[in-house]
Amino acid sequence: MGHSRFVYVIIIHSTREKIWEALTKPEFTRQYWAGTTQKSDWKKGASWGAYTPDGRLWDTGEILESDFPHRLVLTWRNEHFPDMKAEGFTKLTYVLEDDPLGIKLTLTHEVDVANSKLIEAVSGGWPSVLSSLKTFLETGTPLPNSEKWPEGL
Amino acid sequence: MSSQYLYVTYIRTTPQKLWDALTSPEFQRKYWFNMHQESSWKAGSPWKMMFSDGRVADAGEILEADPPRRLVIKWRNEFNPELKAEGWSRCVYEIEEDAGVVKLTITHAIEKEKAKLIEAVAGGWPKILSSLKTYLETGTPLPRPIA
Numbered sequence: 054m055g056h057s058r059f060v061y062v063i064i065i066h067s068t069r070e071k072i073w074e075a076l077t078k079p080e081f082t083r084q085y086w087a088g089t090t091q092k093s094d095w096k097k098g099a100s101w102g103a104y105t106p107d108g109r110l111w112d113t114g115e116i117l118e119s120d121f122p123h124r125l126v127l128t129w130r131n132e133h134f135p136d137m138k139a140e141g142f143t144k145l146t147y148v149l150e151d152d153p154l155g156i157k158l159t160l161t162h163e164v165d166v167a168n169s170k171l172i173e174a175v176s177g178g179w180p181s182v183l184s185s186l187k188t189f190l191e192t193g194t195p196l197p198n199s200e201k202w203p204e205g206l
Numbered sequence: 207m208s209s210q211y212l213y214v215t216y217i218r219t220t221p222q223k224l225w226d227a228l229t230s231p232e233f234q235r236k237y238w239f240n241m242h243q244e245s246s247w248k249a250g251s252p253w254k255m256m257f258s259d260g261r262v263a264d265a266g267e268i269l270e271a272d273p274p275r276r277l278v279i280k281w282r283n284e285f286n287p288e289l290k291a292e293g294w295s296r297c298v299y300e301i302e303e304d305a306g307v308v309k310l311t312i313t314h315a316i317e318k319e320k321a322k323l324i325e326a327v328a329g330g331w332p333k334i335l336s337s338l339k340t341y342l343e344t345g346t347p348l349p350r351p352i353a
Contacts, residue, residue, distance in 0.1 A: 061332075062332035063215075063332060063336050064332065064333055064336035064337070064348060065336070066340060066348060066349070066350045152333070153349060154333055154336065154337060154348040154349045155336070155348050155349055155350075180213075180214035180215060180216065181214075181216055184215050184216035184217070184339070185216065187336070187339065187340075188218060188339075188343055191340055191343065191344060192218075192343055192344060196216055196218055196307050197218075197305055197306045197307060198216065198304055198305045198306070198307040199216075
């Protein structure tokens with residue numbers, strides 16, 4: 054069995070609390086994360102779902118760890134694409150730490166599948182989402198390329 | 207075998223402003239750990255990265271320069287003997303524009319397995335590029351005082 058992993062680090066001028074809220078609350082995610090929202094009560098063991106702007110369930114999972122505002126771990130399976138769904142549950146970890154330049158957000162998205170299609174797909178998406186999150190938190194406005202859900206999906 | 211570090215960031219700016227920020231010493235000092243680089247930024251010209259006290263941190267040569275789209279630097283560490291011994295790495299900047307946002311892709315690679323140089327730059331690039339992004343979008347680099 055192989056492993057696929059995507060890691061991204063970004064430093065944001067904000068607080069850990071504000072970054073956590075921006076990552077989890079629908080009123081924030083829909084502004085910078087392609088109009089999407091997530092539903093969960095964000096406690097360990099709680100179910101988690103990500104929804105398209107028109108309300109379709111896109112990804113599902115469960116909260117594995119929730120240590121506000123330091124560390125959030127959840128399982129994540131795509132529900133839309135059969136080949137990605139067949140890969141099973143991936144694991145997403147957010148870690149928020151102090152850094153001399155601001156708050157350091159480290160995102161790790163991984164699965165015990167070699168050459169995972171889901172990890173390949175999110176590797177293209179995360180830099181855009183997190184770049185927009187940073188711009189949103191630092192300037193109040195997201196990046197224009199990340200506001201809309203892709204047409205036809 | 208080889209080692210590679212890849213980082214992608216999206217910045218609200220123009221390709222020319224990003225190119226200028228990446229190549230001008232005055233801009234670099236603001237977001238690149240107070241370091242700056244000296245080069246004429248043309249293919250074949252020498253390139254070096256300087257600490258603020260004037261010591262040379264890294265040196266090499268410009269392999270390709272297509273402003274404001276693509277820049278390739280032949281890059282060797284000069285201040286750490288262990289990293290210097292790994293020899294020449296290759297750093298590629300690619301700049302693309304899409305819907306008012308500029309995508310910057312940095313690929314830093316070397317023909318050596320588990321290279322210490324790539325491990326070292328993997329720690330530095332996210333900080334440098336996070337500060338560069340803030341600088342281009344707000345006029346002030348990181349760190350910024352908490353209001």
